[in-house]
Amino acid sequence: MAEQFDNRPIGVFDSGLGGLTVVEAMARRLPAEDIIYLGDTARVPYGDKSVDSIKRFSHQDVDFLLQRGVKMIVVACNTVSSVALPALKRQFPAAHLLGVIDAGVQAAVASGARRIVVIGTRATINSDAYRRGIHAVDPSLLVESIPCPLLVPLAEEGLGDSPLAEAVLELYLGGVRANPPDALLLGCTHYPLFKAALDRYFAGRVNIVDSATACAEYVAEYLTANALAAMPGKKSQSRFFVTDMHSAFPAHAARFLKRTPERVEKVSLEFPE
Numbered sequence: 138m139a140e141q142f143d144n145r146p147i148g149v150f151d152s153g154l155g156g157l158t159v160v161e162a163m164a165r166r167l168p169a170e171d172i173i174y175l176g177d178t179a180r181v182p183y184g185d186k187s188v189d190s191i192k193r194f195s196h197q198d199v200d201f202l203l204q205r206g207v208k209m210i211v212v213a214c215n216t217v218s219s220v221a222l223p224a225l226k227r228q229f230p231a232a233h234l235l236g237v238i239d240a241g242v243q244a245a246v247a248s249g250a251r252r253i254v255v256i257g258t259r260a261t262i263n264s265d266a267y268r269r270g271i272h273a274v275d276p277s278l279l280v281e282s283i284p285c286p287l288l289v290p291l292a293e294e295g296l297g298d299s300p301l302a303e304a305v306l307e308l309y310l311g312g313v314r315a316n317p318p319d320a321l322l323l324g325c326t327h328y329p330l331f332k333a334a335l336d337r338y339f340a341g342r343v344n345i346v347d348s349a350t351a352c353a354e355y356v357a358e359y360l361t362a363n364a365l366a367a368m369p370g371k372k373s374q375s376r377f378f379v380t381d382m383h384s385a386f387p388a389h390a391a392r393f394l395k396r397t398p399e400r401v402e403k404v405s406l407e408f409p410e
């Protein structure tokens with residue numbers, strides 16, 4: 138039987154630019170896949186909002202991507218994945234929705250660490266999704282969770298590797314540095330921008346685990362299992378949508394994506410243009 142391919146794009150969304158770290162990993166792992174990215178930059182951060190608001194915003198994000206004919210949606214936001222994914226799956230039962238928490242859990246457990254510190258937004262940490270996920274795999278692991286609400290705005294401002302970032306890391310992680318864990322799990326897709334600062338902060342003694350690569354692998358497996366993969370070798374293209382765009386946007390976005398995003402458009406989710 139002839140193999141079936143599905144060349145429709147994959148939708149990826151985040152509250153802001155952080156999900157571009159997942160897009161970058163997907164582009165490496167799945168070079169034939171077209172990607173449509175949505176960053177809700179007008180309302181970032183989500184992590185300090187109420188669960189009701191996060192559910193409402195993410196419902197609009199999914200709706201927007203489905204209207205553009207995507208074949209699956211990667212929720213490249215830990216905040217949405219941890220507090221709104223079950224509701225989104227109920228609201229959009231026919232959509233193929235994949236969150237990032239399982240990939241993060243898998244990356245943390247695979248690191249071999251016995252003591253793991255998870256950092257994330259306030260909403261992600263309050264949800265306890267990572268601790269529950271890690272303990273579902275191995276209840277003997279020690280897991281501590283620390284909310285770091287100032288990190289997303291710093292990353293969006295392109296200040297991931299700055300003296301200000303170091304001061305904020307000290308504010309949140311001072312106690313951890315005195316008693317370093319085996320691994321620090323970056324439970325937010327914005328946090329890979331702090332890798333260099335974190336390595337310096339812990340003098341290279343802590344394994345910094347980020348889930349973007351594991352997430353891209355999950356997407357690859359999901360596409361194959363559901364006969365959704367694009368034709369191998371096909372030339373791919375990406376489109377980027379944001380709900381707000383300032384003059385420094387291209388430079389800031391390039392830090393996450395490791396290239397300047399092409400074809401960026403500003404859209405409104407609440408007041409269709």
Ligand code: DGL
Pocket residue numbers: 151152153155156181182183184185213214215216217258261289324325326327
């Ligand atoms: N990148 C999002 C995450 O992974 C940030 C969420 C937020 O806007 O607070 O959690």
